[in-house]
Amino acid sequence: MSPAGLPVLWADEQLIAVDKPAGMLSVPGRGPERADCAASRVQAVWPDALIVHRLDMGTSGVLVFGRGPEAQRRLSAAFAERRVDKRYLAIVAGVPTAHTGTVELPLICDWPNRPRQMVDFERGKPSTTHWRVLQPAADGATARLELIPFTGRSHQLRVHMQAIGHPIVGDELYAPAEVLAMSPRLLLHAECLTLPHPAGESALTLRAPCPF
Structure with missing residues (x-):
């Protein structure tokens, strides 16, 4: 069942x-x-x-x-x-000029506007995201990225992508209106997770096919 x-x-x-x-x-x-x-x-x-x-x-x-x-x-x-180990797939606005990169920006809850999070260099918790371009769109409007979060802060991937100028398509909290309007859903997918099995067995890799 x-x-x-x-x-x-x-x-x-x-x-x-x-x-x-x-x-x-x-x-x-x-x-x-x-x-x-x-x-x-x-x-x-x-x-x-x-x-x-x-x-x-x-x-x-x-x-x-x-x-x-x-x-x-x-x-x-x-x-x-x-x-x-976590692997996400995302469609972001624009195409990064580099093929790979790392975002290291500390994050904290934007309390008056929760659940939004924000970058805060004084009070934020250390947050690291590695990214890699998988496929740019032919028209250069978007790109498919692999996102590997080293830390697991709330909204980390969404805020980090917005902070480097490539918000995730369909993000109602962090994308500008024209990028939000490009998709009826947030184009972010937790595609793969590798973790130690709780019974002490070898590492288990779990995959969910990406729907976009």
């Missing part, structure tokens, strides 16, 4: 991984109208599934749950200790 609307990428006694679609919350929001989410759908099938990390509502891709508190603790520790 699979959770409604959620393709299962992996399921065993320790770990569940699903492909979360864009537009779905990872965990419940405030109010009954925001109760539907990936976590509640997964728990309807596996009641012991506990969230390990989150994806923004607009972001699609690999989302992992630990089965039971101990599996959740081990997986959460792997994320906190940066023993998880």
Whole structure:
């Protein structure tokens, strides 16, 4: 049995991984109208599934749950200790002049405008994103990028891309109106996740096909 609307990428006694679609919350929001989410759908099938990390509502891709508190603790520790390799795909506005690069800009919550985040060199937490151009559009209007976050700050990829002049297409928080209008969804996808299995087995690689 699979959770409604959620393709299962992996399921065993320790770990569940699903492909979360864009537009779905990872965990419940405030109010009954925001109760539907990936976590509640997964728990309807596996009641012991506990969230390990989150994806923004607009972001699609690999989302992992630990089965039971101990599996959740081990997986959460792997994320906190940066023993998880993440690969995202994004379509950004414009084409970077370099083929690869690294963004190192400290981030903090823009509290009066939350959930927006912002660059703050005095109070922000260190944040690092590596990027690589995979394919520029023929007209130069957009480019497909591989994004590798070394840190896992809220909205990190979205803010870092906007900060270097290449906001992610369809980003309702950080893209200008003309870039937002280019797509009905945020073109950001968690394509691949490699992490240590909580049972102590070898590293597990999980992939979700990119929908754009």
